[in-house]
Amino acid sequence: MVRILFLHPDLGIGGAERLVVDAALALKERGHEVSFLTNHHDSTHCFKETADGSFPVQVVGDWLPRKLFGRFYAFCAYIRMLYAAFYASFFMPQREQVDVVFCDLISVCVPVLRLARHRPRVLFYCHFPDQLLSAREGLLKRVYRAPINWLEEHTVGLADKVLVNSKFTLRVFQDTFRRLRTVPDVLYPSIHTQYFDQMEQKLQQRSTVLEETVHPRVPRNAFIYLDINRYERKKNHALALKSLRLMGDMLSSADFKRCRLIIAGGYDTRCLENVEHYAELEQLTTELDLQEHVILLRSPTDEEKCRLLYAAHCLLYTPENEHFGIVPLEGMYFSKPVVALNSGGPTETVVHTSTGFLCEKQAKSFGGAMCQLFRDEPLRLKMGDQGHKRVQQKFSFEAFADRLNGIVQDLVPPSRKKLD
Incomplete structure (x- = not known):
């Protein structure tokens, strides 16, 4: 059995959230120990599996701002996720330490997770390069986004394993992150x-x-x-x-x-x-x-x-x-x-x-x-x-679960796996 932590910025309702919830369900069905750490979780605005006790969900850093002066959403999201990554790496109780961290959307947490005392393996799921989701709005926006985009490219490459959701996203990933040697695997999402x-x-x-x-x-x-x-x-x-x-x-x-x-x-x-x-x-x-x-x-x-x-x-x-x-x-x-x-x-x-x-x-x-x-x-x-x-x-759920289970098992050395 592998202990897996899903690190996600906001457990709301959306395609990315549906993917991580389904991935958690798949791994739980394969006998693994699964939990969530997030910056925000509203039990009235989320997928029911994160509110009905199916998984332990812990919220940290929700007090940090989501925006500054009505702007700087990306900067605030990075700060909030860094806070969660530091908590997972250095302040999580010993009994809650995990073997694998599954993170997505914001890759800046990856190098922090690699510094953790327990050194979990880091699996990053790239739904799409974040820098391409931000509209270009003039010189100031480009200057603001430049360090964020640089961080995204260099921190994605530090993950132990990178997955993408389609062949289309794989092509975009390779065209966007030209300095990376990382070649992600395609793991199609499924439905429960x-x-x-x-x-x-x-x-x-x-x-x-x-x-x-x-x-x-x-x-x-x-x-x-x-x-x-x-x-x-x-x-x-x-x-x-x-x-x-x-x-x-x-x-x-x-x-x-x-x-x-x-x-x-x-x-x-x-x-x-x-x-x-x-x-x-x-x-x-x-x-x-x-x-x-x-x-x-x-x-x-x-x-x-x-x-x-x-x-x-x-x-x-x-x-x-x-x-x-x-x-x-x-x-x-x-x-x-x-x-x-x-x-x-x-x-x-x-x-x-x-x-x-x-x-x-x-x-x-x-x-x-x-x-x-x-x-x-x-x-x-x-x-x-x-x-x-x-x-x-x-696109069966069984095939998705088997593939993801195999990826997780390959990431963790046998000596690190917890006995049932």
């Missing part, structure tokens, strides 16, 4: 299919599921398009709205009246962009005269998300050059065709014309695929069935 199976079985047993679980504004005969992603501008929810508006010109008024778009996005009041973008989408919905057709939901729970996936007819995935994208896997596992952009990670999960459509970043292309799935029920059902099979064959 056992939970989804249990939820789907419960939903199938409820004959009135559509009436009870979707939304009061969704009629019984509605055709539901579901868009799940955080309320961030880069997630491009506006494309779904504009594509739906275009469908109004493609379908008869009676058919279009049945169409509903549900956007279910992660929403955190502490994040100004979440608040602003939600308001922007409300305004765009009004401008496009789609108030009757669009429902904006904030931070659905895991159970609510499963109900939405079960009731939906089609899943929309609108971000461009997404690093991997776990939502398409969730949609495919629920036997829903996926309409996504033809870029980034979705090109490795969605098979064009087989499990869904990979489209250009235009309402005409995206809306055309949405319209085709509305009109062609046999195609929609066939794509859904093929998508479910693809997740089982290529």
